[in-house]
Structure formats: structure tokens, C-alpha cells
Amino acid sequence: MAVMNAHEARMKRQLLVILLPSMLLLLAFVVYPAIYSVYLSFTNEALTGAGALRPRFVGIRNYARLLNDAKFWNSLLVTFFFVVGSAIIGQFVLGLVAAMALGRSIKFGRIFSSMILLPNAAPEVVAGFMWISMLAGGDNATLSRIVAFFGISPSDWLNTFPLTMIIIVNTWRGIATAMILLMAGLSTIPKEIYEAARMDGATSTQMFRRITLPLMMPTILLYMLISAVSTIAVFGMVYALTRGGPGGATELVSIYIYNQSFTAYQLGYGAAVAVVVLLISVLIGIGYVKAMKVEV
Amino acid sequence: MAAISPVESANKAKGDLLAYATLSIISIFCAIPFFWVFLASLDGNAQLFLRWPDQWTLDNYLKIFVQEDGGKWLFNSLLIVGSTTALVMVLAGLGGYALSRTTAWWKLPFLYGILLIRVLPPTALVVPLYKILLSMNLAEAAVLRPIFGSSTRAIMKWTGFIDGYLGIILVLTAMQLPLALWIMKTFFDGLPRDYEEAALMDGATMVQRIRRVLVPLALPGLAAAGLFSFISAWGDFLLPLTFLSSPELQPLPLGLFRAYLRVNTVDYGFLAALAFIYLLPAVIAFGFARKFLVQTFAGGVKG
Amino acid sequence: MITLNNVRKFYGSLEVIKGVDITVEDGEFAVFVGPSGCGKSTLLRMIAGLEGIDDGDLVLNGKRMNDVPPDQRGIAMVFQSYALYPHMTVAENIGFSLSLKKVPAADIRKQVEGVAEILQLTDYLNRRPGALSGGQRQRVAIGRAIIKKPSLILFDEPLSNLDSALRVQMRAELQRLHRELKATVVYVTHDQVEAMTMADKIVVLNKGMVAQQGAPMELYHKPANEFVATFIGSPKMNVVAASAKRNGSVVRIESPVGLGLDVTDENGRIPDGPVRIGARPEHMRLAGEGAGNFVTEVSLVERLGVETYLTVGRPDEPLIVRTEGDMMLRPGDRISLNIDPDVCHVFNAAGDVILPARVS
Numbered sequence: 035m036a037v038m039n040a041h042e043a044r045m046k047r048q049l050l051v052i053l054l055p056s057m058l059l060l061l062a063f064v065v066y067p068a069i070y071s072v073y074l075s076f077t078n079e080a081l082t083g084a085g086a087l088r089p090r091f092v093g094i095r096n097y098a099r100l101l102n103d104a105k106f107w108n109s110l111l112v113t114f115f116f117v118v119g120s121a122i123i124g125q126f127v128l129g130l131v132a133a134m135a136l137g138r139s140i141k142f143g144r145i146f147s148s149m150i151l152l153p154n155a156a157p158e159v160v161a162g163f164m165w166i167s168m169l170a171g172g173d174n175a176t177l178s179r180i181v182a183f184f185g186i187s188p189s190d191w192l193n194t195f196p197l198t199m200i201i202i203v204n205t206w207r208g209i210a211t212a213m214i215l216l217m218a219g220l221s222t223i224p225k226e227i228y229e230a231a232r233m234d235g236a237t238s239t240q241m242f243r244r245i246t247l248p249l250m251m252p253t254i255l256l257y258m259l260i261s262a263v264s265t266i267a268v269f270g271m272v273y274a275l276t277r278g279g280p281g282g283a284t285e286l287v288s289i290y291i292y293n294q295s296f297t298a299y300q301l302g303y304g305a306a307v308a309v310v311v312l313l314i315s316v317l318i319g320i321g322y323v324k325a326m327k328v329e330v
Numbered sequence: 331m332a333a334i335s336p337v338e339s340a341n342k343a344k345g346d347l348l349a350y351a352t353l354s355i356i357s358i359f360c361a362i363p364f365f366w367v368f369l370a371s372l373d374g375n376a377q378l379f380l381r382w383p384d385q386w387t388l389d390n391y392l393k394i395f396v397q398e399d400g401g402k403w404l405f406n407s408l409l410i411v412g413s414t415t416a417l418v419m420v421l422a423g424l425g426g427y428a429l430s431r432t433t434a435w436w437k438l439p440f441l442y443g444i445l446l447i448r449v450l451p452p453t454a455l456v457v458p459l460y461k462i463l464l465s466m467n468l469a470e471a472a473v474l475r476p477i478f479g480s481s482t483r484a485i486m487k488w489t490g491f492i493d494g495y496l497g498i499i500l501v502l503t504a505m506q507l508p509l510a511l512w513i514m515k516t517f518f519d520g521l522p523r524d525y526e527e528a529a530l531m532d533g534a535t536m537v538q539r540i541r542r543v544l545v546p547l548a549l550p551g552l553a554a555a556g557l558f559s560f561i562s563a564w565g566d567f568l569l570p571l572t573f574l575s576s577p578e579l580q581p582l583p584l585g586l587f588r589a590y591l592r593v594n595t596v597d598y599g600f601l602a603a604l605a606f607i608y609l610l611p612a613v614i615a616f617g618f619a620r621k622f623l624v625q626t627f628a629g630g631v632k633g
Numbered sequence: 634m635i636t637l638n639n640v641r642k643f644y645g646s647l648e649v650i651k652g653v654d655i656t657v658e659d660g661e662f663a664v665f666v667g668p669s670g671c672g673k674s675t676l677l678r679m680i681a682g683l684e685g686i687d688d689g690d691l692v693l694n695g696k697r698m699n700d701v702p703p704d705q706r707g708i709a710m711v712f713q714s715y716a717l718y719p720h721m722t723v724a725e726n727i728g729f730s731l732s733l734k735k736v737p738a739a740d741i742r743k744q745v746e747g748v749a750e751i752l753q754l755t756d757y758l759n760r761r762p763g764a765l766s767g768g769q770r771q772r773v774a775i776g777r778a779i780i781k782k783p784s785l786i787l788f789d790e791p792l793s794n795l796d797s798a799l800r801v802q803m804r805a806e807l808q809r810l811h812r813e814l815k816a817t818v819v820y821v822t823h824d825q826v827e828a829m830t831m832a833d834k835i836v837v838l839n840k841g842m843v844a845q846q847g848a849p850m851e852l853y854h855k856p857a858n859e860f861v862a863t864f865i866g867s868p869k870m871n872v873v874a875a876s877a878k879r880n881g882s883v884v885r886i887e888s889p890v891g892l893g894l895d896v897t898d899e900n901g902r903i904p905d906g907p908v909r910i911g912a913r914p915e916h917m918r919l920a921g922e923g924a925g926n927f928v929t930e931v932s933l934v935e936r937l938g939v940e941t942y943l944t945v946g947r948p949d950e951p952l953i954v955r956t957e958g959d960m961m962l963r964p965g966d967r968i969s970l971n972i973d974p975d976v977c978h979v980f981n982a983a984g985d986v987i988l989p990a991r992v993s
Contacts, residue, residue: 157565164363235704308454
């Protein structure tokens with residue numbers, strides 16, 4: 035092993051010192067709570083009732099309970115549809131279309147992309163309110179008036195199609211992220227390859243299917259990972275819109291955790307659900323790594 | 331690629347038309363909800379649904395600052411998020427530099443740890459975080475009370491962990507650090523060591539090297555990290571909701587939310603104007619952050 | 634046979650190709666050469682169909698090709714960066730054009746294997762471009778081109794991405810391939826060495842116009858203008874300003890650099906007054922004291938053993954002399970050079986040759 039001279043040792047120490055504040059903050063406010071959360075999930079801690087006075091270790095009872103809890107499975111199902119509908123399908127397709135359209139040399143590119151970025155710039159709460167205006171209010175809601183223009187009869191959107199609505203809202207919010215990531219991926223494909231394909235006689239469809247799509251796979255997979263994980267974490271916007279209702283129809287798992295912890299005051303149980311969500315996210319991460327290995 | 335044959339030219343024209351059409355539809359879809367916020371905020375008789383105002387007025391905006399606590403909300407948001415951003419920039423700047431230049435054994439686990447952290451749903455962290463901050467708060471009160479007696483309450487408003495500026499700033503900073511550290515580390519990775527080595531040969535200490543050589547060079551990265559942190563912290567709703575309860579400390583998202591929850595009829599004009607004020611800094615920051623977005627993502631795609 | 638008739642191209646209002654006439658015979662290896670920005674790559678892409686032709690005609694084998702899409706011209710192109718599909722294997726890359734036309738897989742296989750054999754790529758058929766060396770990648774690009782059995786193959790600076798040792802090797806390879814395939818080739822490069830060694834015919838381009846076209850040695854011995862004279866041949870031909878004065882059938886040409894010689898001009902082509910005179914470094918001989926027609930001072934001596942390059946003349950107007958063998962001169966030495974008037978080229982002020990060299 036190489037011997038470090040005094041100078042190098044001092045450098046190493048200095049680097050550690052300037053990293054220390056960040057590490058401390060992260061340890062205290064992120065890592066420790068996460069670990070504590072795991073611990074909590076094995077207790078029956080609560081803010082009222084028996085668990086408040088004398089919280090004790092109860093082993094895997096919380097986990098057994100959630101396996102039997104219909105509302106928990108409902109929240110997983112809702113979250114699944116939410117993620118697939120908005121991130122995997124909605125944002126991805128619209129983002130890809132926008133990315134490819136902007137890749138052609140057309141005018142007003144900046145105006146289009148600025149408008150598409152707007153939803154992402156809006157803070158969660160405001161985004162929630164804007165869509166309340168769009169969706170609530172029966173016949174007068176903006177969406178109602180738009181579909182009436184096409185001859186479809188409006189309904190009380192948030193109560194009739196709650197899950198569909200939040201999928202649309204989240205799609206609206208995330209198109210920009212998909213678009214930017216996919217544009218970055220598209221830009222890594224050298225133009226000359228398309229010219230070579232043109233000389234080989236490929237049509238636009240053939241170029242898309244056999245060149246663009248395969249070369250974009252790493253980017254697409256990365257996008258799927260990032261968007262799936264961050265969509266699972268969506269809370270504020272949906273909470274402001276529906277509070278998880280009606281009747282749990284839009285109770286995402288993040289809202290379920292919130293309700294359990296702060297409304298039902300079942301802290302231990304809420305923590306157990308959170309740990310399950312963490313495991314699911316880690317599984318998605320592993321799935322991504324596997325898929326990338328196959329790809330490359 | 332130039333179109334040569336008439337067939338190719340026609341195809342290109344068709345493709346361009348399709349591009350314009352789809353982009354228009356998507357852009358309008360994205361922009362529509364904003365119309366209500368803008369129009370209703372200027373509407374003397376605003377409703378929940380979208381309508382052309384029959385009575386244009388700026389009263390709603392005035393109401394925010396005169397009748398309600400809009401000024402306080404805005405001040406709190408600016409103070410909290412501004413301090414967070416500044417703190418993040420300093421810590422991530424230094425930390426990112428250390429992460430880039432160090433070869434220590436803890437480098438790789440630390441980086442993977444950061445990635446893993448970002449996978450946690452925030453709602454999962456809130457409860458343990460509350461307990462931790464509560465105990466820190468109690469400990470702090472126990473220390474301060476003997477010294478300051480009755481004014482402890484007032485001091486804790488600033489230095490407390492629950493219901494105090496210090497706590498919310500530190501927690502928000504911790505939330506933004508993973509991404510900010512990553513951005514700065516990647517940035518410093520791309521910066522050749524020549525500048526620091528030259529400064530080293532000139533005899534500069536680490537503090538001098540940082541202040542006089544690295545900070546000027548790091549400005550683009552700091553700007554990107556700062557903007558992203560600002561936007562994320564500005565929009566954060568869950569953390570203020572959990573940790574701030576006194577009315578004097580409420581930032582904009584909570585003011586907005588509470589205004590909506592009022593028992594008597596909701597004043598939509600007021601709501602829209604408040605939403606617009608809340609919206610504006612985020613959109614402006616986003617405008618600046620645009621050019622950094624592609625760079626950051628492109629780096630991630632390659633790496 | 635390929636013909637470009639008065640071809641023009643505009644970028645907006647800027648004319649980049651200004652009326653170009655070029656003919657390439659079947660089986661010829663034609664090289665388009667010129668400095669950056671001369672339009673050689675643009676011309677190549679116009680022939681390929683990747684850029685449009687604004688005026689004039691492109692005729693291939695008797696058919697006007699201006700409006701024909703690139704894949705229907707019977708042309709294949711090897712790009713500068715090779716443009717190989719990174720996610721496909723070598724076999725898939727080569728066979729791509731066939732798979733687009735839904736040729737049965739067994740057929741594609743056979744043709745790919747045939748091509749791979751010619752190019753010695755048989756061992757690499759299942760590799761991806763990322764796992765190949767530069768020379769191998771280039772061969773795959775060539776394979777992708779020749780499998781289409783094109784009547785014309787276009788090369789866009791194919792050797793510029795290779796290191797110099799590999800470049801020499803690939804030059805030989807490409808010439809061998811050309812002989813084997815008996816294909817017509819249009820090859821673009823900025824390197825005049827590649828042009829001189831590989832071409833049957835060279836087209837020198839300058840600022841969107843053809844400066845001269847012909848066989849390599851024709852351009853070397855009989856350049857039509859100063860541009861071609863100084864572009865072809867390395868080191869460059871020395872060209873200096875001089876003044877001419879007729880004295881019967883002989884013209885006395887004198888230059889302030891220290892040059893004075895008599896050129897035989899029976900046909901009276903050189904007018905009195907300012908001219909430019911050029912002589913190649915290899916045509917300047919050292920003369921004894923007081924015996925030469927060019928007296929000058931040495932400023933730099935580069936000894937390579939087999940030959941020596943002397944930089945002479947004023948610092949702002951350096952001239953190069955090439956002598957055989959090792960010459961042990963030093964900077965500051967005054968020397969006498971003898972230039973045979975018959976190997977000089979005389980140009981007018983506009984750069985056109987008015988009296989070419991009489992002897993080679």
C-alpha cells in the first residue's frame with residue numbers, strides 16, 4: 035500500500051471536513067429518520083390509545099395487518115394505475131412526441147417548449163388548485179365546457195372519474211420532464227446515422243423502429259425508473275385535489291401513509307406501509323439495473 | 331436533411347404539419363389551467379370556473395397584502411426558501427468538491443447512499459422526522475429556558491426545530507442536498523484539476539483556493555444547483571404543513587391552502603391572486619434554470 | 634459515367650457551388666480535393682442526394698438524377714464517421730439495406746458472408762461496432778456500401794479519423810478494393826498526398842469552383858493556375874512576385890528576393906510588367922559561388938538524412954529548397970541557387986498560368 039505523505043493526509047482530512055456538514059445534515063434528517071421509520075414499523079406506536087402511552091415492540095404484527103388490509107391493497111392498486119397511466123404511458127408518449135416534434139427544425143420551438151414546461155414550474159398546491167377549477171363545478175368546470183364543445187355531455191369529473199382525472203393531472207405535470215430527458219437521449223444519436231439509413235432506403239417508420247427506438251432504450255429505461263419512483267412519491271397535488279377520495283378511489287399509497295399517520299394516528303402501522311413502499315422502489319431500481327445489463 | 335424528390339418534400343411537409351399540430355395541442359393542454367389563475371386574479375367577481383372578467387380590478391392583489399397576511403406569507407416563504415437555497419449552495423458546493431476530488435473509501439458508498447435516499451417517499455420520512463425534531467426542540471428549550479426565561483418562546487421562533495425557522499430551513503436543506511451534491515460533484519468532475527494545482531503551486535491554502543479559484547469557476551454549477559433547490563423548496567408543502575403551526579411562520583403554500591379551507595365562502599379572486607404570486611418566483615426561476623436542465627439530464631444519460 | 638453540368642448550389646443568397654462541370658468515367662477513381670470550405674463535401678452530398686441541386690444537372694449513366702431520392706440512385710456512401718448502427722452487429726449493419734427490402738434472411742446471410750470475405754471481416758460478423766478498431770469499422774462501412782452493388786461509391790474523407798500508420802495501410806487497401814470491385818469511386822479528401830497516390834483523376838476545388846481536373850501527374854507538371862500549383866506537391870511550390878521585361882524572344886524576369894533569370898518565350902505570352910514566377914523546392918539546385926541565378930540567405934536548415942530542406946529568403950516571404958543528401962549549412966549562410974528557367978511556371982497577377990514549364 036502506498037504511503038501517504040503528510041501533505042496528502044492533510045488534503046484528505048480537509049476534504050472530509052468540508053463534506054462533514056452535508057453528511058451530518060443528511061444523517062440527521064434523512065438517514066436516521068429512514069432507519070427510525072423501519073424501527074417504528076415494528077412497534078405499535080400511535081398518537082392515541084394504548085400505543086401512545088406505552089409503545090412497545092410488536093414484531094411483524096403491523097406487516098401482517100397490512101397484508102390483510104383491503105385499504106392497503108387498494109392504495110397499492112391505485113398507485114399502480116396512477117404510475118402506469120401517468121408516468122409510463124401518459125408522460126412518456128406525449129413527451130416522446132413533443133421531443134421528436136421539437137427535433138425537427140420548426141419555428142416557435144422555444145414558445146412551445148416554454149409552454150410545455152409551465153406545469154412543471156407550478157408549485158404542487160397551485161397545480162392542485164388550477165385543476166380544481168378545471169374539474170370541479172359541474173357544468174361550469176373548464177373541462178366540461180371543452181367537452182361540451184365536442185358534443186360530449188359533461189359530468190362531475192372528480193367524483194365520477196377520479197382516478198382517470200388524477201392520471202390526467204399528473205400527466206399534465208410531468209410531460210416536460212419526459213420531454214427533456216428524451217430530447218437529451220435523442221441528441222446522442224448522430225445525424226449521420228439517419229443519412230446512412232436514408233441511403234440504405236429506410237422509410238421514416240423503419241428509421242424510427244429500427245434505429246431511433248433501439249438506440250433510445252437506455253434513456254427510455256432511465257426515464258421509466260426516475261418517473262416511476264418519483265410518481266410513487268407524489269402527494270401534495272393529489273391530496274389538494276381529492277384528499278384521497280371519493281371513498282379511497284384516489285388514495286395513493288403516499289396519501290394512505292399520511293392518513294394512517296396523521297389522521298388515524300397509527301404511527302407504527304404507517305411506518306410499516308412506508309417500508310413496504312421503500313422495498314417496492316428498491317425492487318424497481320433493481321429491475322432497472324437488470325434491464326440495463328441486458329441492454330448493454 | 332434536404333428533401334430531394336417531390337415525394338420526399340411532400341413527406342417532409344406532412345411531417346412538419348403533424349409536428350406543429352401535436353405541439354400546439356400539447357402546449358395548449360399544458361397552458362390552459364394557468365388561464366384561470368391569471369384571469370380570476372384580476373376579476374372583481376371571480377368564480378371557481380374560468381370566465382372572462384366583467385370587472386377588471388387589482389383589488390384581489392391589494393387584499394392579499396392589506397386585509398390578509400399575504401405580506402407575512404410572502405416574507406416567510408422568501409426567508410425560509412432563500413436561506414435554504416443559500417445554505418444548500420454553500421454545503422453542496424463544498425461537499426460536491428470534496429466528493430469529486432476525494433479517493434477515500436467512503437466515497438462510493440456515500441454516492442450510492444445519496445441515490446438510495448432519493449427513492450424514499452417523503453411521507454414516510456415525516457413521522458420519524460417529527461419525533462426527532464420534537465426531541466431536539468425539547469432539548470433546546472431545556473437549555474435556553476434557564477437563561478432567557480420568558481422570552482424563550484420568542485427566541486425559539488427563530489432557533490426552534492418545531493415551529494421555528496431554523497428547523498424548517500435545516501430540514502429543507504437536507505432534502506435538497508442529495509440532488510445538489512450530485513450536480514456539484516458531476517460539475518467538479520468535469521473541471522480539470524489544473525487550476526487548483528496551479529494555485530497549490532502558488533502556495534494557496536485550501537480556503538484561499540476555494541474562495542479565489544474554485545468559486546468563480548463553479549458558478550454555473552452553483553447556479554444550477556441553487557435554482558433546482560429553490561424551485562423544489564419553494565413548492566414544498568408537506569414539510570411546512572408538518573412542522574410549522576404558528577400563524578406568524580406560515581409560508582405561501584400553507585396560506586394558500588388555509589385560504590381554500592375557509593368555512594365561509596371562498597374568495598376565489600383572492601385565491602387566484604395569491605396563487606399567482608406564489609407561482610411567479612417558481613416560473614421565473616424555472617425560466618433561468620431551462621438551459622441547465624438539458625445539461626444535467628444529458629450528463630445523466632451518458633453516465 | 635457521372636457528369637455534373639454547370640451545377641450550382643445556394644445557401645440562402647450565398648452561392649457555395651458556382652457552376653461546376655465534372656466528368657468521371659466508369660471505373661475511375663476520382664478524388665475531389667481542396668482546402669476546407671471549398672465545397673468538396675457539399676458536392677459529394679449533392680451527388681448522393683443528401684443535398685439538393687439548385688441549378689444544372691447531375692447525370693448518372695445517362696439518366697438525370699436531380700430529383701431521384703438517394704436510395705434509388707444506385708449509389709452507396711461511406712461517411713467520414715462511418716455512421717455504423719451502434720446497436721447492430723457487423724452482419725446486421727452490412728445487411729441492413731437488404732433487410733429493409735424484406736429480402737429473405739437466408740439470402741441476406743449469404744450476401745453478407747460474401748462481402749465479409751472480400752473485406753476480411755468474417756471473424757467479426759457477430760461483434761458490435763463498439764468492439765472494433767478504426768480500420769475494421771471502416772471496412773464494415775465499406776461492406777455496407779458494396780453489398781448494394783452500387784454503380785458508384787462515394788467516400789467522404791474516410792481516412793481522416795485514422796492514425797497515420799493506419800492511413801498508409803488503408804490507402805493501399807482501398808486501392809486494392811477498387812481494382813477488385815472495378816467500381817467507380819468519388820473520393821473526397823483535403824489531403825493532397827491521398828489524392829496524388831490514389832486517384833486516376835483529381836478534381837481540385839477552390840471556393841466552390843473547379844480549379845483544375847485531370848490526372849495527378851498532369852496537375853503536378855502542368856498546373857493551370859497558381860492555386861493548383863501551390864496546392865499539389867509537398868512542400869509547396871515557391872511562388873514570388875517578379876517583373877518581366879521582354880528582350881526579343883527571351884523575357885528577363887527579376888524578383889526582389891534575389892532572383893534573376895531569362896525565360897524563352899517565342900510566342901510572346903508574357904507581357905512586360907508584374908508577373909509571378911513559381912519553381913518547386915525540388916527543382917532548385919545549389920550552385921557554386923557566383924554561378925546561380927538566385928542569391929539568398931539561409932534562415933533554417935532541416936536535415937533529414939536522405940534530403941535536406943532549406944528555408945531561405947526573407948522571413949515574411951520564406952521559400953523552401955529541397956536538396957538531396959545531407960547538406961551541412963547553417964542559418965545565416967549566403968548561398969547561390971540555380972533554377973532552370975524551363976522548369977518554372979509563370980503566372981499573371983490573377984494567378985492563371987501564362988507560360989507553363991517546358992520541361993518536367
